[in-house]
Amino acid sequence: MEVFKIAESFVSINGEGKKAGRLSMFIRLRGCNLNCSYCDTKWAISKKGEADLMTAAEVAQMVKESEADLVTLTGGEPLLDENISELIGSILSLPKTELEIETNGSIPIRPWRERDARFSMTMDYKLPSSGMEESMYLENMEELKPWDVVKFVIGTREDLEKAKEVIERFSLCEKAIVYFSPVFGAIPPDEIVEFMKEHRMNKVRFQIQIHKVVWNPERKGV
Ligand SMILES: C[S@@+](CC[C@H](N)C(=O)[O-])C[C@H]1O[C@@H](n2cnc3c(N)ncnc32)[C@H](O)[C@@H]1O
Numbered sequence: 001m002e003v004f005k006i007a008e009s010f011v012s013i014n015g016e017g018k019k020a021g022r023l024s025m026f027i028r029l030r031g032c033n034l035n036c037s038y039c040d041t042k043w044a045i046s047k048k049g050e051a052d053l054m055t056a057a058e059v060a061q062m063v064k065e066s067e068a069d070l071v072t073l074t075g076g077e078p079l080l081d082e083n084i085s086e087l088i089g090s091i092l093s094l095p096k097t098e099l100e101i102e103t104n105g106s107i108p109i110r111p112w113r114e115r116d117a118r119f120s121m122t123m124d125y126k127l128p129s130s131g132m133e134e135s136m137y138l139e140n141m142e143e144l145k146p147w148d149v150v151k152f153v154i155g156t157r158e159d160l161e162k163a164k165e166v167i168e169r170f171s172l173c174e175k176a177i178v179y180f181s182p183v184f185g186a187i188p189p190d191e192i193v194e195f196m197k198e199h200r201m202n203k204v205r206f207q208i209q210i211h212k213v214v215w216n217p218e219r220k221g222v
Pocket residue numbers: 032038039040041074075076077078102103104105122123124151153181182183184209
């Protein structure tokens with residue numbers, strides 16, 4: 001039986017993506033293949049460090065007991081785990097539980113093609129200021145479903161220009177739900193809105209991480 005390295009799990013309001021504002025059970029897996037300049041979860045990048053070792057069945061039982069009807073599988077990078085399909089299957093075996101996966105855009109999402117409104121991806125495109133853009137797996141752009149999210153986390157004016165270019169190159173607004181979100185505290189949020197207005201980006205949605213406003217932005221487990 002495979003075990004998963006759960007760095008933390010908690011119920012909170014979802015601060016990001018199309019389900020923002022709803023209660024969700026967060027399951028954060030340890031380990032990431034990238035090292036984004038702005039990462040707010042650097043402590044979970046290493047595979048080593050404190051973690052609960054849980055089987056897929058135990059995670060599903062925890063979700064069931066929490067009575068949450070939404071699960072956010074995040075990290076670290078959840079799709080790095082070679083047994084992640086087992087965990088996804090266990091969570092989806094709970095009737096009516098919705099599942100979203102936060103993924104960094106560097107790992108193929110194709111193995112999880114059978115997604116529907118109950119099972120969606122929230123995929124980043126890492127922009128220049130992250131320092132990780134060359135790791136993007138661009139074939140993923142052809143695997144998006146209308147209920148998936150593509151998120152551009154923006155730290156600079158150069159990031160804005162690049163996000164616009166990528167949206168146009170892959171017709172992203174026709175394929176999925178597109179979000180712009182500031183690197184928290186790094187760029188005046190109104191600069192992003194002005195850019196959206198200037199370029200008539202009518203299909204792009206703007207978002208600020210809600211949990212960073214509700215709690216101290218440094219706080220873990222919220
Ligand atoms: C911590 S990551 C984990 C999932 C996956 N590794 C990824 O990057 O999508 C979850 C989300 O938080 C975002 N994020 C991390 N640090 C941030 C920051 N300082 N400001 C805004 N968003 C941030 C990431 O871009 C990603 O969309």
